[in-house]
Amino acid sequence: MIGGTGLENLSLKDYHTETVPTPYGEVQVNCGWLGEGQEAIAFMSRHGKTHAIPPHLVNYRANIWALKELGVSKILATAAVGSLSTRYKLGDLVLVEQFLDFTKSRPQTFYEGADSGVLHVDMTEPYCHSMQGDIHKAAEKLKVALKDGATYVCTEGPRFETPAEIKMYQMLGGELVGMTSVPEVVLAKELGMCYAAIAMVTNEAAGIANHPLTHAEVLESMKTMDKTVARLIEETFRTIRPEQDCRCGLANAEVGKF
Ligand code: HPA
Numbered sequence: 293m294i295g296g297t298g299l300e301n302l303s304l305k306d307y308h309t310e311t312v313p314t315p316y317g318e319v320q321v322n323c324g325w326l327g328e329g330q331e332a333i334a335f336m337s338r339h340g341k342t343h344a345i346p347p348h349l350v351n352y353r354a355n356i357w358a359l360k361e362l363g364v365s366k367i368l369a370t371a372a373v374g375s376l377s378t379r380y381k382l383g384d385l386v387l388v389e390q391f392l393d394f395t396k397s398r399p400q401t402f403y404e405g406a407d408s409g410v411l412h413v414d415m416t417e418p419y420c421h422s423m424q425g426d427i428h429k430a431a432e433k434l435k436v437a438l439k440d441g442a443t444y445v446c447t448e449g450p451r452f453e454t455p456a457e458i459k460m461y462q463m464l465g466g467e468l469v470g471m472t473s474v475p476e477v478v479l480a481k482e483l484g485m486c487y488a489a490i491a492m493v494t495n496e497a498a499g500i501a502n503h504p505l506t507h508a509e510v511l512e513s514m515k516t517m518d519k520t521v522a523r524l525i526e527e528t529f530r531t532i533r534p535e536q537d538c539r540c541g542l543a544n545a546e547v548g549k550f
Pocket of ligand 1 (some may be wrong): 371373374375430447451453469470471494495496497505510
């Protein structure tokens with residue numbers, strides 16, 4: 293589980309913090325259990341426990357590598373987003389389906405040629421449909437409203453967008469905007485892990501809202517959603533199985549075969 297803004301701490305039972313060395317630096321992961329008698333889960337906070345790491349400086353490769361190292365096969369992530377679309381409203385929980393990548397400075401691959409090989413990873417289905425099915429089932433059981441099908445625009449940040457940029461993203465088909473799903477979802481796929489993102493709409497995007505955007509607004513909105521999301525996550529992990537029944541595990545089968 294990768295917790296985004298507003299979900300820096302998920303209450304795990306009997307957890308211990310593991311420091312996992314990776315080729316990209318050390319990562320701290322809380323390993324424990326969610327609720328009674330459940331599968332072990334590993335939890336990491338994307339921005340650090342106190343939101344000290346801005347989106348463009350998150351060590352995405354170290355984070356994903358560390359989860360792989362711990363034996364994780366499926367990653368459930370949360371992401372605070374602004375909405376560009378009338379389909380997605382403040383307070384909505386939405387499964388992300390596609391992304392448009394407008395990041396600029398982030399390493400996006402583990403495969404840098406030479407010994408590590410080359411991989412042109414398939415992004416036809418970036419977010420795992422099998423996991424999305426499990427999340428939908430959990431939402432139905434809890435009677436939590438959950439939308440899906442959203443195209444997420446990933447910006448470089450850390451600044452918010454201009455209204456002109458938001459208009460451009462709308463023209464391109466963008467519906468939600470955030471700063472972190474890329475390269476996180478790409479790197480998970482490169483290591484053959486399933487990845488699903490629950491986006492939490494914390495604000496209307498710049499220029500749609502008729503007031504300036506602040507991080508405080510994002511945090512304030514999160515407070516109204518975080519308990520519901522925590523329940524949804526817990527219920528999802530109750531049914532989700534570590535075994536992969538999709539194509540995500542095959543995503544890096546082609547490494548170096550060029
Ligand atoms: N833009 C970019 N990232 C965000 C936003 C936004 O409006 N809201 C939450 N994360």
